[in-house]
Amino acid sequence: MSKYVITQDQLKCIGCLACVVHCKVENNISPGARFCDILPVGPKEVNGVPRIFFVYMNCFHCEDAFCIKACPTGAMTRREKDGIVYVRQELCIGCKSCMKACPWGIPQWDEGTGKVFKCHLCMHRIDRGEKPACVEGCTTSCLTFTVPEEATRKVREKYATRIASELKSTIW
Amino acid sequence: MGERREVYSLCCMCTGRCPILVEVEDGIVKHIWGNPHVFGAKSLCPRGAAGVAFEYDNERPQYPMIRDGERGSGKWRRVSWDEALDFIADKLKKIIAEDGAKAIALSDRGGPHTELHKLFLAAIGSPNYFTHDASCSNSVHNAHMSIAGHARNTVGYDYRNCKYMVVFGRNLLESLITGEARNVIEMINSGGKLVYIDVRWNYTASKAYKFFMINPGTDYALALALINVIVNNNLYDVDFVNKYVVGMEYLRSFVQPYTPEWAEKETGIPAEEIRKIAYEAAEAKPSVIFHPGWMTAWTENDFYFRRAIYTLNALMGSYEAKGGIFIAKGAGDCGYKIKTPTSIAPKVTEERCDGAGTKYPWIRKNWGMLQVLPEVVLTGNPYPVRAYIAMRHDPLVAMPDFDTWVKAFDKLDLVVAIDVNWSLTAWYADVILPESTYLERTDHVIVRKGLRPQLALRQKAVEPRFDSRSRFQIFKALAERLGKGEHFPWKDEVELVNWQLEGTGWTIEDFQKKGVIDLTDKPIWYDRNNLKFNTPTGKIEVYSEFLEKAGVPSFAPYERPASPPEGMLRLVTGKIALHTQGRTTSNNPILNELCPENHLYLHPDTAKKFGVKEGDTVVVSANGTEERIKVKVSPYVHPEIAFMLHGFGDIVPLRTRSFGKGALDTRLMKGKLKVTVGGNCPLFETFVSLKKA
Known part of the structure; x- marks a missing residue:
C-alpha cells in the first residue's frame, strides 16, 4: 500500500464527477478512460427517502499488487519512496495483463498510445507538495488526501464529537 | 518546464460566474481551479474544470463569417472583422434611418456582465434589451419585485446557518454552482433539515431529510396550505409580520379554503406531512428558507406560486435573519462607489416593443419578455423590429416554439450572433462574430453582492487562439461605426476597469493578488428593526395596491392544473x-x-x-x-x-x-x-x- 490514502465523505459527495473531470484534465486522459471514478449505486430507500450511494474508486496502490505481478516487462512499477504504483510507459507493451489481473478494474487502456495507463495519485503534483487533482478540485471537498493514521484519527474525532453531542446528560 | 503563471478570473462555463484560478504554462491553460480565497479550497464543478477542454476545442467559430446561402444551410464566407462590422453597421444605419433605433433588439443571458450590451443599445437609442429570463427567472423576479421590491438575485440565502429549508424543484446539488452547493452540503451536514419537493427524485432529493413527489403543477396548492396552517395557528413571526407585512387580513381570509386536507387531494402529499412542515419550519424560524427557485418558467400561475413562497419567508421573518434570506449588500453598503458603464448611458425615451413596464406595468423592463419578440417581428406591432443581436444567447434552443422563431428570423433584415459556440442561433444567423473566450478576454469589474461584497474581475489568461474579439472591442467598434463612439470613451478593457475603480484607490493590478477585492472584513447585516423594502409602502406587500390597480389580483385562486389528455x-x-x-x-x-x-x-x-x-x-x-x-x-x-x-x-x-x-x-x-x-x-x-x- 502506498503511504497515502484518499478518503471520501459520503455525506458530502454529490456525484457531480468534478473529480473525474479534474483528473482527466490534469492527466490528459484520452476519451473513454478514467483514472478515478464515481459509481452511483441506488437509489435505495433509507428512512423513507430514496438515497443514492456514490462510490469513489481509484487505485489502492496495493502493497502486493496483482498488476505488478502480472506485468511481464516490469512496466508496472511501485515507487520506492512512497509506494505509488505507476506505469513506466517506455516498458509497457500493451499486453493488458495488468487489466485482467486487477480485481478492481483500475488499469486503463490508452487508445492513443496502445498502452496501459493508470492513476498515479498525480505524483507530479505530490512531488510539488500538492494534492491529487481529484481531491484538489472536488466541488464539495468530500475527498481528502491523507495518510492512514491521520484518516483513522479523523474518523475517531468525528465519532467522539457525535457521541458527545448525543449525550443526554452528564454521567459524572 | 516553461513559464508557469496563475491568473485569477471568473468562470463562464455557465452563468454562475464562479471565481477561478487559471494555471497557465507557456501560454497554454493547464488547469482551472476554484479560487481558494473565495471557496476556502480549489473546488470547481465539472463544467468549470472542463473549461480547458472548451478552450482547446476547434469546434467553435474561429473567425467572422457572413452567411452565403439559405438560413441554416451552413454556408458561410470568411470575412475580416472590418467587413463583418461594416456589413452590420450599414444594415443597422439603414434600419435606424427608416424605423428608428428601436427597430433593433438584443438579448443575452442576463447577469452582471451585460453592461456593455446595455450601453450599446442605449447609445444607439433602442429600448429593446432582453435577457433570457422569459425562459428562466421572469416569474420569480417579477413576483419578488411585486412583493418585496427585490429581484430573485438581489437577495441571497444564508445556507450555512439555515436550520430548515423547503425547496420546490430547485435541484441545488445537480443544477449547481460551486459555492452554493458547498454551502448547502455544509448546511445539511451540520444538522440543517432540507425538505425537497419535486415531480421526480434527483440527487438533491437523495440528500434531503424528507422528499415528497408532488403531483405536477400543484406546488401553489402546497404553498397555500402551508400559509393556511401557519396563519391559522399563529405560527408566524408576530413582530416581523406586524412591522413589515402589509395585507395579513387579506391573506388570512384568502387562504381559508386551502386546508392541508384540501391540499392533500391536490398535491398527493398527506395533510399530516403538510402540517408537520409548517410546524417544523415555525420551530426553526427565523433561520428558515422557503427557496423561491431559479429557473421558474413552469406554469401560467407561476407568479402566484412564487409570491406565496416569498410570503412564507415573510411569515417566518426570514428576511435579513441569520440562516434565512439576506439582502445582498453592494459596494455602497461598504462606502465605495464603483462606476458602471451604463451610468454614462444616455436615457432612452422610446417605449419597449414587448409592453414590459407599460402595457404590463408589473412586469419589469430589466428582463423584458423575449417571448413577445417573434410576434412583434412578424406583425410589426406595435412597431417594426428589423434587426436582432443574440449576445451569447441561443433563443432557438433556450426558448420554445422553434418554428415561430425561424419564421420571425426570416422576416428580419439582420440576425447577428455573437458567441463562442456554434449555437443553433449562430447557425441561423446572417453574421457570426466570434467572441474571445472567457479565458482570452478581460471584462469589466463586477460586484459580487452578498453578506461580504467583493469586487471581481474576469481577466485574460491566455491570448485568443482564433480571430476573435472581446465583447468590449465588438460593441465599441459597432458603436463607433454608428457614430456613437463617444459612449465608449475607454481605449481598452484596462482603461475601462481603472475608470470603474477611480476614487477607490484600487487599480486593475489589485485583482492579481487573490482575484477579488474584499469590500468588508465582516458580514454586513441590516438592522432588523429598520428594514426598508423597495415597494410603494416600503413593506412586504402580500396585498399589493399596485398590482390590484393594474387589474392583477394580489393572489389568484388556485386552479387545478390540467392533467395530460389520454395517451x-x-x-x-x-x-x-x-x-x-x-x-x-x-x-x-x-x-x-x-x-x-x-x-x-x-x-x-x-x-x-x-x-x-x-x-x-x-x-x-x-x-x-x-x-x-x-x-x-x-x-x-x-x-x-x-x-x-x-x-x-x-x-x-x-x-x-x-x-x-x-x-x-x-x-x-x-x-x-x-x-x-x-x-x-x-x-x-x-x-x-x-x-x-
Missing part, C-alpha cells in the same frame, strides 16, 4: 452538474464523453402503459414536432410526466460530438411563447405523445 404526458426538464444551458457544454469533449445524450425518464407504470421499456428509442411528439430519445425507467418519476435533461438534440453538424444525440426539449414546447402574469413562458405545461420508434 399524453407532461414534459418536464432539468439539468445536471455536467451540463448547463444546452449549447455551452453539450459538445465539450470531456462533458460530452461523460454525458453524451439525454434520456426520457418514465415511471414503470407509464412505460408499461405505453408499451416501452428501458433502452427503447421512442418518438416524442407535440403538434407535429418529433424528437427521438432513449427511455430510462425509474419508480421515482411521477407517472404523469416524461422527464428529460434540457438542451440536447443538436442539429448543427459542425458540433460532431453532440450532433444528433438525444432530444431537444424546447422544440416540443409548442405554443408556449405566451405572456403569463409573471412574464414567464409556461414551459412545463407542455403535453407530449409517445410511441416506440
